[in-house]
Amino acid sequence: xxxxxxxxxxxxxxxxxxxxxxxxxxxxxxxxxxxxxxxxxxxxxxxxxxxxxxxxxxxxxxxxxxxxxxxxxxxxxxxxxxxxxxxxxxxxxxxxxxxxxxxxxxxxxxxxxxxxxxxxxxxxxxx
Numbered sequence: 001x002x003x004x005x006x007x008x009x010x011x012x013x014x015x016x017x018x019x020x021x022x023x024x025x026x027x028x029x030x031x032x033x034x035x036x037x038x039x040x041x042x043x044x045x046x047x048x049x050x051x052x053x054x055x056x057x058x059x060x061x062x063x064x065x066x067x068x069x070x071x072x073x074x075x076x077x078x079x080x081x082x083x084x085x086x087x088x089x090x091x092x093x094x095x096x097x098x099x100x101x102x103x104x105x106x107x108x109x110x111x112x113x114x115x116x117x118x119x120x121x122x123x124x125x126x127x
Contacts, residue, residue: 002036019100037100039093042066046088058097065099066091073101079109 003021019035039045042062045054054062066086073081083090083101090103 037092042091043088069101
């Protein structure tokens with residue numbers, strides 16, 4: 001089974017999340033192990049002008065995959081989760097080019113029993 005390993009870095013405050021396969025917590029060696037996303041991120045696929053794989057029909061399918069992931073976070077999770085950093089570099093593609101949301105380092109959950117969950121704190125990637 002191919003996997004991707006993200007080692008803990010003192011300067012890193014964010015992490016990826018596709019499917020978590022396992023983890024390592026041995027003293028100063030800490031790492032998260034995720035499913036391997038063999039086709040990289042959506043950003044690199046869209047910017048590759050010679051890439052005939054992602055025509056407009058396939059691009060729409062990737063957008064639908066990402067929207068389905070967001071719908072699950074907002075409506076399928078209790079409490080709901082807001083990603084707060086959705087961008088093409090945080091949408092990863094598996095071997096079948098299925099898009100999956102990644103990098104939940106800035107995400108927040110919002111209790112539904114509270115009257116409002118409006119946040120005015122800036123988060124995500126500038127621009």
